[in-house]
Amino acid sequence: MASIETISKRLSWLPKPVARYFEKKMKNVGSVQQMIQKESDKVEATLEHTLKPYRGRYDSYPTIPKQGIDREKILADMQQMHDDEIGTWEGGYVSGGIYNGNKDHIDFLNKVYALQSQSNPLHTDIFPSATKFEAEIVSMVAGMMNSANTPDGAQVCGAVSSGGTESILLAMKSYRDRAYEQGITAPEMILCDTAHTAFDKASHYFGIKQVRIPMRADYGIDVEAARRAINRNTIVMVGSAPTFPHGIIDDIPALSEIARQAGIGFHTDSCLGGFITPFAEKLGYKVPVIDFRLPGVTSMSVDTHKYGYAAKGTSVVLFRSPELRHYMYYTATEWPGGLYMSPTIAGSRPGALSAACWAAMLSMGEEGYLKATKAILDTADWIRSELKSIPELEIMGDPLWIFAIKSRDESLNIYEVLDQMGKKRWSLNGLHKPSCFHIALTLRHTQPGVKERFIFDLKESVAYVKANPGNKEGLAPVYGLAATLPFRGVVTDILKKYLDVVYKV
C-alpha cells in the first residue's frame, strides 16, 4: 500500500486547480488524500479476509515439514477445499472461468492427465507422444481457422502455449524481432482500448509502443482512426474476435485489409471466441470472417483452455507462414548445457496439459463443439430477450454471448447491483471505463434453471438497489474509486498490494 507520504507526493504533482476540484468533490471525506487513505485501508483490510479464507481452518506450512505428511491427510484436506470451491462454479454462478465443467468431461481429462503426468514436450526424444499431440492440436486449430481455404495457399502453422497471454506475447515478440531485422528500432502496435491487456504486457516486456484507438459508441474499434495511426514504425495491428470486456467482434475484414495494404502484420485475438465463432458461423449466426481466409490476417491467438474445453494451461498461436513463426523460436548454439531450442517462452512444459487438450478436442469433435456452441448461443438469445424486461439495464453494443451490462441512467449504481448479485453467489466481472459488469456465458449457464435464476436475481438486485441506493458496504465504492481516481499510481499500488497478499502464507 502506498504510504500517506507517497500519496501526498503524488498529489503534489497535480496542478492546483485539479487538486482543488477533487478536494471539493470529495469534501464529505475531508480531502482527496484522506479519502484515498481511507479507501486504501478498507481495501487492505478486506483483502486478507477475502483472499485467505482457509487461515485457521487448515494447517499452514510456511516451511517444508520436517517429516512428510501422511498422504491420506493431504488428500483429505485437498478434497475438502475442492468440495468448498466447486459449489460456486459448478452451479453456473461464474462468468467465464470454467467453460465446460461437466463431471464426465473432467473425469476423462483427469484420466488423460494421470497417464501423461511425467511428460515434458522439451524432451522430444523421451516423449514423442507429446510431439504428436502438440502437432495435431496446432493442425486442428489451424484447420478450424480455415488454413485450407486461404486465397494465397498460405502455410498456416503455430505452436501450443500456456494460455492466451502467452500466445499474444509470442505473436508480438515475433513481429518485433522481424521489425528489428528490418531496421525498425522503435516498433509500434495499433489496437483498440478494449484489446486484452495481454497486449499491454507484450508492449511492456518487448518494448513495443502501444497506439490505443478509442472504442466507438458501439464498443468496436474505430477503423478509420486505426488507419490514420499507421506510421513507418507500425509493425502490427490488432483486432479482437471478440473483445473481453464487451464481447464485440472488431471489423477484422476492414482492419486486416488496411494492414495488408500497409505491409504490416495483423493479429486476430480470438482467445475468447476461437472455439465459438467458427461453429456459430456453421450454425447460421451472422459472424464476420476473422481468420486466414482474409489475406491480411498474419497471426491469431486461439485458446483451447476456454471454449476448446481443455484443462487450464493451453492455447494456440498461429502464424500465416513458417517464416513468421521462426521469429517466435528461441535457439542457443553456444551454451555448455548443449544445443538448445524451445518454441515458446517456457523451457520445460507440462506435457500432460497438451495431452489433455488433444484428448478434449478429439472427444468433443466438430459435432460436440457445434452442440456446445448452440446451447450457449440459445441461452444467450434467451437472456438477451429477457434483459429487455429490466428497463433500468442495457446490454452494451450487439454481442453474441458475452454481455456487458450497464445502467441506463446514472441514478442506478451498476456496481451496487453487482454487489447484490455477489450476495446471491454470482461471481461476475466488474469492468470500468465505462462502468458496467459482464457475464461470459459458458456451458455451465446452459444447465436447467441457471439462466432463469440469473434474470430473477438480476431483477431482485436492481429492485434492492433502487430501494436502498448508496450502500457503502461491499466492493461498489472500490470499483467506483478505481474507475474515477485520477491518480492511477494509487490504484497500481493497491493492485500490487493484492498480489503481495496472494503470496502471504
Ligand SMILES: Cc1ncc(COP(=O)(O)O)c(C=O)c1O
Ligand atoms: C480476448 C482475450 N484475449 C486474451 C486473453 C488472455 O487469456 P489468458 O487469461 O488465457 O492468458 C483473454 C482472457 O480472457 C481474452 O478474453
